[in-house]
Amino acid sequence: MSRNQVFSICGMCTVRCPIQAEVVDGRCASVQGNPYAAGINGAICARGGAGLALLNDDERPRYPLIRAGGRGEGKWRRASWDEALDYVAEKLASVSSSHGGKSILFSDRGGPFRDLHQAFLRALGSPNYCNHDVSCARNVHHAAQSVFGFGRQDLVYDLKNARHVVLQTRNIFESINVKEVNDLLEGMENGCKLTVIDIRATNTSAKADRFFMVRPGSDYAFNLAAIHVLLEEGLYDSEFAAAWIQDLEELRGFVAPYTPEWAEEETGIPAADIASFTRALAKAKPAVVWHPGWMTARYTDSFHVCRSIYIINALLGAIGAKGGLPFSNKPGDVSRKGLRPLAGLFDAVKEKRADGVGWRYPHFDSGPGLLHLAFKAIETEDPYPVKAYIAYRHDPLMAMPDPESQKRILEKLDLLVSVTFSWSDTAWFSDVVLPLSTYLERESIIGCKNGLKPYFFVRKRAVAPIFDTKADWEIICGLAKKLKLDPLCFDSIEDIWRYQLDGTGVSIEDFDATGMVQLSDAPLYRKREGFQFNTPSGKIEIVSAKLEKAGLPSLKPYQRPVAPGAGSFRITFGRCPVHTQGHTVNNPLLCEQMPENVLWINKAAGEKMRIADGEEVEVSSTGRCARIKAKLTEFIHPEAVFMVHGFGHTLPVESRAFGKGVSDGCLMPGGLEIWDSSGGGIAMQEHFVKIRKL
Numbered sequence: 001m002s003r004n005q006v007f008s009i010c011g012m013c014t015v016r017c018p019i020q021a022e023v024v025d026g027r028c029a030s031v032q033g034n035p036y037a038a039g040i041n042g043a044i045c046a047r048g049g050a051g052l053a054l055l056n057d058d059e060r061p062r063y064p065l066i067r068a069g070g071r072g073e074g075k076w077r078r079a080s081w082d083e084a085l086d087y088v089a090e091k092l093a094s095v096s097s098s099h100g101g102k103s104i105l106f107s108d109r110g111g112p113f114r115d116l117h118q119a120f121l122r123a124l125g126s127p128n129y130c131n132h133d134v135s136c137a138r139n140v141h142h143a144a145q146s147v148f149g150f151g152r153q154d155l156v157y158d159l160k161n162a163r164h165v166v167l168q169t170r171n172i173f174e175s176i177n178v179k180e181v182n183d184l185l186e187g188m189e190n191g192c193k194l195t196v197i198d199i200r201a202t203n204t205s206a207k208a209d210r211f212f213m214v215r216p217g218s219d220y221a222f223n224l225a226a227i228h229v230l231l232e233e234g235l236y237d238s239e240f241a242a243a244w245i246q247d248l249e250e251l252r253g254f255v256a257p258y259t260p261e262w263a264e265e266e267t268g269i270p271a272a273d274i275a276s277f278t279r280a281l282a283k284a285k286p287a288v289v290w291h292p293g294w295m296t297a298r299y300t301d302s303f304h305v306c307r308s309i310y311i312i313n314a315l316l317g318a319i320g321a322k323g324g325l326p327f328s329n330k331p332g333d334v335s336r337k338g339l340r341p342l343a344g345l346f347d348a349v350k351e352k353r354a355d356g357v358g359w360r361y362p363h364f365d366s367g368p369g370l371l372h373l374a375f376k377a378i379e380t381e382d383p384y385p386v387k388a389y390i391a392y393r394h395d396p397l398m399a400m401p402d403p404e405s406q407k408r409i410l411e412k413l414d415l416l417v418s419v420t421f422s423w424s425d426t427a428w429f430s431d432v433v434l435p436l437s438t439y440l441e442r443e444s445i446i447g448c449k450n451g452l453k454p455y456f457f458v459r460k461r462a463v464a465p466i467f468d469t470k471a472d473w474e475i476i477c478g479l480a481k482k483l484k485l486d487p488l489c490f491d492s493i494e495d496i497w498r499y500q501l502d503g504t505g506v507s508i509e510d511f512d513a514t515g516m517v518q519l520s521d522a523p524l525y526r527k528r529e530g531f532q533f534n535t536p537s538g539k540i541e542i543v544s545a546k547l548e549k550a551g552l553p554s555l556k557p558y559q560r561p562v563a564p565g566a567g568s569f570r571i572t573f574g575r576c577p578v579h580t581q582g583h584t585v586n587n588p589l590l591c592e593q594m595p596e597n598v599l600w601i602n603k604a605a606g607e608k609m610r611i612a613d614g615e616e617v618e619v620s621s622t623g624r625c626a627r628i629k630a631k632l633t634e635f636i637h638p639e640a641v642f643m644v645h646g647f648g649h650t651l652p653v654e655s656r657a658f659g660k661g662v663s664d665g666c667l668m669p670g671g672l673e674i675w676d677s678s679g680g681g682i683a684m685q686e687h688f689v690k691i692r693k694l
Contacts, residue, residue, distance in 0.1 A: 001025055007034055007515025009447075009459040011421075011439025012047040012054070013580040014109050015177045016447075018515060019044060019051075021440060021462035028052060028440050028463050036514035038453070039160075039179035046578045046593065047176075053589040054438050055466065059653060060422050061435035062467035071411060072429045074652065081470065081478070088432055089482035091415040092124065095388040101125025102351040103385050105378070107132065107371055108392040112447030112457075113472070115342045116496075117392060120476050122346035123485040127353045128386065131368040135399045138370065139296040139679030143306035145365060146544040146554070147314070149534030154328050156451055157289050159183040160190075161323035164284035168197040168219060168309065169293035169302075173204040175575040193284070195277060197222060199572060200600060200642055201635035210277055216570045216640045216685070217561025218267040220301050223308035224558060225263035225271075226278045228255040230315050235282035237317030244528070245314055246535075247542035254555040266560060268637075285316040287323025295574070296681060303679025304556045314540045320528040327526045328450045331504075334520040339448055339456065339500045345487050354378075354386050361680075363550040370680045371396060372672045379409045388415040392472070393436065395424035398582040398646065398663065401671020401684055419475060422583045423653050435469040437461070442471035443493040446500045452523035456506060457516045458497070552678050567609075568688045569601075569641040571621070573664040582646035586657040596661035598631040600642035601691065606632040611693050618692040621667040627694070628662040641689065 006021045010031075018034035020042075031051050033040040054060070064084035069075030079087070095103050101124040108117055110131035121129045133141065137152065144152040159165060160183035172180055188194060188207070196205040197212045197219065205211040214222055230236045231252050241248055260271035267274075281288060292309040296302045318324030331338040352359050355373035358366035375396075378386045389410070397403040407429060410416055418427035421436040436442070444459040461471070470478070473493055480488040490496050497508045510517050532538040536545055543554045564570055578593040579585055599619060601611065611617055613632040618625055619641070626648065636642055647661030665671070668687045675682045 006460055006462040007458075007511070008462055009439065009444065009457060010044065010048045010051065012051055012584065014111055016111060017044060017048060017178050018457060019048065020515070023462050026463060028055060031440070033178060034515055036516065037179075039182050041182055043178055043182070045176040045178055047580055047584060047590065050584070050587050050589040051438070051440055053587050054421070055440050055463075057586075057588060059586060059655065060438075061420060061427065061433050062469065063435060064468070065433040067431045071416070071431070072407065074428060076433075081468070084432060084434060085475075085478045085482050088415070088417055088434070089479055092388055092479075093483060095414055096124065099385050099387055100351070102127060102349070102354070103387045104128065105130065105354065105374055105386050105389040106392065107389075107394045107396070109394055110368060112449070113444050116445050116473060116476055119342040119345055119488055120480065120485070122343055122349055123480060123488050124483075125349055125351070127349040127351050128355070128374060129368065130355070130371040130374055132371070132394055132396075132399060133368055134370045134372050134680060135297045135682055135684065136295050137293070139303040139676055139681040140292045140294075140306045142364060142679045143292065143303055143310055146307060146547055147310045147540055147542075148319075151365065152292065153450065155319070155325040156328050157291060158323050158326055158452070159289060160186040161287060162187050162192050162284075162289045163287040163323060164193045164195070164281050164289075166195045166197065166281065166288075166290040167204055168291065169296050169298065169305070170291040171198070171202045171204050171574060172291075173207060174202055174577050175294060176577055193280070195281075199637045199640050203577070212267075212269050212273070212277075213637055214267045214269060215561070216572065216637055217299050219299075219305045220308060221258070221263045221266035221558050222269065222274065223305060223312065224255055224258035225260045225274050226281075226312060227251070227308065227315065228258050229260060229275050229278040230282060230312070231255060233279070235279060236315040237285055240286070240317035241315065244319070244539050245542065246537045246539040251311070251542045251555065258558065266558070282316065286318045286321035288313065288316045288318045289324060290318075296679075298683060298685040299561065300674065300676050300683045300686060301556065301559065302681055302683065303676045306679070311542065319540065320526070320531065322525050326452060327531070329452060329454050329520070329524050329526065330450050331448065331454055331519050333526065334454060334524060336519045337504045339446060339504065340502050342445065342488075342496070342500070352383060354383065356383070361550070363546045363552065363678075364680050372400065372675060372682055375406065375409050375672060378412055387413055389413055390417045390419065391426050391430070392419040393421070395426045395582055397425035397429060398665065401665045401668035401682060401687075403663075403665055405670070405672060419472065421469070422586065423651055424583060425649075425651070428651050434475055435467065436475070437465045437469040437471050441465040441469065443473065444471070445473060445496055452525065454519045455516045456504075456511075456519065458508070458511045460515075547678065556678070562686075564639055564688050568690050569605075570639055570685060571664060571667055571687050571689045572640050572642045572685050573645040574642065576644045579644065579646055582649065585646055585649060585660070586654040588656065591656040594644075595656070596629070597644040597647040598629045599662070599691075600631050600633055600636045602636050602638040603632045603634050605638050606630060609691065609693055611691070616694060618694055619662065619667065619689050620692065621687060621689045622669045624667055624669055626662040626666065641691065
C-alpha cells in the first residue's frame with residue numbers, strides 16, 4: 001500500500017484555505033486543513049470536507065460538450081478536447097477578425113490565480129477582464145480607495161488581537177473563512193467584545209455581546225449616528241486624526257444633524273443603545289475592527305455604508321494599528337521579490353473597457369471592472385460590440401439578478417463558453433462547456449498571500465483526473481497554442497512555476513515541506529510614521545477629489561429607504577455554513593445537510609397572514625412567482641424576508657438539487673439596472689416581494 005500527503009489549496013469557495021490531502025494507492029482518502037498554515041489549525045469547514053464528494057460526483061461535467069440545439073435546451077454532443085479547443089479558438093479568431101480582440105469578455109471568481117486569465121486576455125488584445133465582485137465586494141473596494149487611495153486588501157483584519165469587533169454585512173460564523181473564524185474565537189477567548197448589526201439574528205449574532213436588529217436599508221443611519229457620538233463627545237483618537245485625517249471639520253459639520261435620537265427613528269434602535277455602544281467601542285481603541293463587509297451588493301447606498309465604516313475605523317486610530325486594521329504586507333515590504341507576473345508577457349491593452357470603467361466612470365478601479373455594465377455593452381454594442389464571453393468558474397445567471405434578462409442579452413453573443421467543474425445555469429446556456437478538473441485533480445499557478453506575514457503557496461494535484469477534464473492552465477495554454485499566442489504556450493505547469501519564481505530566490509522544491517514558502521520570519525506591523533496613503537494629500541481623505549469630480553458626494557446625505565407596501569416585504573438573502581452560492585447544492589454530501597432553502601418570515605407578520613411554520617407559500621415579484629416553505633421566526637425584521645442564496649436549480653443533470661427551493665435572483669426583475677453609482681455594486685436587496693398563503 002502506498003500512502004502520501006499532498007499539500008494543496010481548497011477550491012470549494014473563494015477563501016481557498018491551505019489543505020493537506022492524504023492519497024492511498026492513487027486515490028484521495030481524506031482532506032484536512034494544512035497543519036502548517038497559521039490560523040487554520042488543521043481544520044476545514046463542512047464545504048471543504050465535502051471535496052471528496054465533488055471529486056467522485058458523476059453528475060459534474062465529465063468531458064467537453066458542444067451545443068447541438070438552441071441555447072438552454074440541454075442538447076449537447078460530446079467532443080474531444082482537440083475538437084472543443086479548435087471550436088473555441090476558431091470562434092474567438094472569427095470574433096477578433098470581425099470586431100477586434102476587444103470584443104472578447106472574460107469573467108472569473110477573482111482571487112490569487114487570475115494572473116493567468118489576465119495574461120490570456122492581454123494576448124487576445126482585450127481589456128475586458130471582469131470578476132464576480134459586482135455582486136459581492138466592489139462597494140467595499142471602492143470605498144477603501146476613496147478614503148485611503150488603496151483597495152480593501154491592503155488592510156488586514158487583526159481579529160485575534162482586537163479588543164472590540166463589529167460585524168455589519170459580515171456573517172463570519174456562517175460565511176466561513178477558517179482562519180478568520182479561528183482568529184476571532186481566539187480574540188473573544190482573550191476578552192474581545194463582539195457586536196453584530198444585521199436585519200436578522202444569525203449564528204454570528206448568537207455569539208455577540210451586542211446585537212442590533214436594524215431596519216433593512218438603514219445601516220448608513222446607524223453609522224452616521226456613531227460618527228456623531230465619536231466627534232460630539234470627543235471619543236475619537238484626536239492625535240491620530242490630527243496627523244492622518246484630512247477634512248475632519250467637513251465631517252463634523254456633515255454629521256451634526258445625525259444624532260442617535262434621529263437614528264432611532266430610522267433604524268429602530270434606541271438612541272441610548274447607539275450611544276452606549278459607541279462609547280464602549282471608543283474605550284477599545286485603537287484595537288478595534290469594524291469590518292467593512294464582505295457581500296455588500298445590497299442597497300443603493302452600500303458604498304457609503306462601507307465608506308462610513310472605514311471612516312469610523314480611522315477615527316478610532318485603528319488604521320495601521322495592531323488589533324485593528326494594520327497594513328497588509330506584499331513581498332517588497334519584507335525585502336523580498338514578488339512573483340513574476342504572467343500578464344507581463346504582453347503589453348497592457350490600450351483599448352477602452354466595454355463597461356466604461358476607467359473612462360466613462362473614472363472613479364472606478366479598472367482592474368476587474370463591472371460585469372453588469374459589460375452585459376449592458378453586449379446588449380447595446382456601446383462603445384463597441386462584445387461578441388464572445390468566457391465564464392470561468394462563474395455563474396452570473398445564478399449570482400446576479402434577473403436571469404431572464406441576462407439570457408436575452410447573452411443571446412446576442414457569437415460565442416459563450418463555460419469553464420466549470422460543476423453544472424450551472426450559465427454552463428447550461430453556453431455554446432461550449434469545457435470541464436475543469438476539481439481542485440484535488442489539478443495544479444494551479446503559484447499564488448501569493450499578502451498579509452502581516454506574506455507567503456507564496458502552490459496548489460498541486462492530489463490525484464489524476466477521474467474523468468476527461470483538464471486544469472485551467474491546460475485549457476488556457478491549449479487555447480493559446482491553437483491561437484498561436486506565444487509566449488503563453490507553456491507545455492507544463494512546471495514551466496509556468498519556473499517562470500513565476502524567476503528572480504525570487506525560491507525554487508519549486510522549496511514548497512515540498514509545507515506547501516508554502518514564508519517570506520518573513522514573523523508578522524510585521526508596519527509603523528505609521530513616515531507612511532503615506534495613496535491620496536493627493538498622503539492622508540486619509542474624508543472628501544474624495546475623484547468622487548467629487550465625477551459629480552458624486554463624498555459625504556452623501558442619508559435617504560430613508562423605501563418601505564414595503566401593504567403585504568410586501570424586502571427580499572434579502574445570504575449564506576449558510578454548508579453551501580457556497582449555487583455550486584454546492586448538488587454536492588452529494590452537502591445536499592444531505594441542507595437540501596433546500598426556506599423563507600424566513602417574521603412570526604407576527606406570518607401569523608397575521610395565517611401562515612403556519614413549515615407551510616409552503618407563494619412568493620412573487622412583478623409576475624415572477626415561486627413556491628417555498630415558510631420559516632416563521634422572531635429573529636428577522638418584520639419588513640424583510642430572507643432566503644439562503646443559490647437554490648432553485650432547474651437543470652435535469654442535477655438530480656439532487658433539481659426543483660429544490662427558490663432562486664432569489666429570479667425575483668429581482670430589472671435588477672441589472674439597480675446599482676450603486678458611487679461604488680459600482682448591484683443593489684440586490686432593493687427588491688420587494690409579496691407572500692401569499694396557498
